[in-house]
Amino acid sequence: MTDQTLERSIALLQQVARDHAPAVFASSLGLEDMVLLDLINRHARSIKVFTIDTGRLPPETLDLLARAEAHYRMRIAVYTPDHRALEAYVRVNGINGFRDSIIQRKDCCAVRKVEPLGRALHGQRAWVTGMRRDQAPSRSEARDREFDAARGLDKFNPLIDWSLGQVRAYIKAHDVPYNPLHDQGYPSLGCAPCTRAIGPDEDVRAGRWWWEAAEHKECGLHIASAHTASTEASLAGNAPGAAASVA
Numbered sequence: 495m496t497d498q499t500l501e502r503s504i505a506l507l508q509q510v511a512r513d514h515a516p517a518v519f520a521s522s523l524g525l526e527d528m529v530l531l532d533l534i535n536r537h538a539r540s541i542k543v544f545t546i547d548t549g550r551l552p553p554e555t556l557d558l559l560a561r562a563e564a565h566y567r568m569r570i571a572v573y574t575p576d577h578r579a580l581e582a583y584v585r586v587n588g589i590n591g592f593r594d595s596i597i598q599r600k601d602c603c604a605v606r607k608v609e610p611l612g613r614a615l616h617g618q619r620a621w622v623t624g625m626r627r628d629q630a631p632s633r634s635e636a637r638d639r640e641f642d643a644a645r646g647l648d649k650f651n652p653l654i655d656w657s658l659g660q661v662r663a664y665i666k667a668h669d670v671p672y673n674p675l676h677d678q679g680y681p682s683l684g685c686a687p688c689t690r691a692i693g694p695d696e697d698v699r700a701g702r703w704w705w706e707a708a709e710h711k712e713c714g715l716h717i718a719s720a721h722t723a724s725t726e727a728s729l730a731g732n733a734p735g736a737a738a739s740v741a
């Protein structure tokens with residue numbers, strides 16, 4: 495990773511903390527989000543952190559949540575699905591109904607992820623995510639600063655230009671806690687029943703909702719923005735680096 499890449503991300507986080515409070519970081523506890531958690535702890539501590547426990551996360555992810563809280567000596571707010579909406583979904587669709595159709599899968603994500611996210615973002619001026627442009631075809635047009643028109647607040651993606659190799663290099667260099675599943679073939683992690691390990695020649699997102707076409711592979715957390723405004727003009731440029739493993 496170049497110093498410019500890192501400096502650009504830090505500058506954006508500091509800008510968010512200074513000019514867009516109250517701002518929150520929505521952490522999935524994935525590799526990118528562990529990098530952001532580390533950066534926020536070092537450079538922008540006024541940005542609050544939360545995660546969503548969907549009820550279907552692998553135990554390794556919940557263990558990581560506890561380890562991260564101990565490592566950074568902080569409490570990470572945990573949002574859970576509305577129990578009435580979840581019970582209604584399961585009553586109609588079954589406990590694994592998300593496998594039966596794309597609509598049922600997106601409905602499950604809506605109940606378990608999107609609704610809690612909306613509650614977590616209520617009253618905020620901005621939210622921060624660990625989204626990277628090369629994570630998925632649906633993210634190829636994403637920018638480091640967007641306006642989340644659906645939710646009515648600014649959205650910042652400080653790692654948008656980072657490669658997976660840069661993310662892994664940062665984690666290794668700074669001894670950042672991360673999910674051991676990433677060393678077992680899971681570059682992208684989500685709920686246990688919707689995530690599988692991938693082979694060395696498969697795309698990073700191939701292990702998420704693998705029974706669906708690539709263009710459907712979003713859970714509704716990252717709705718395409720109506721208006722985007724890059725901060726390229728005010729912040730330094732960057733360059734992607736080569737891939738490397740964490741372990």
Ligand code: SF4
Pocket residue numbers: 548550592599600602603604606607684685687688713
């Ligand atoms: S990832 Fe799977 S289990 Fe998790 S909320 Fe979405 S459909 Fe449901």
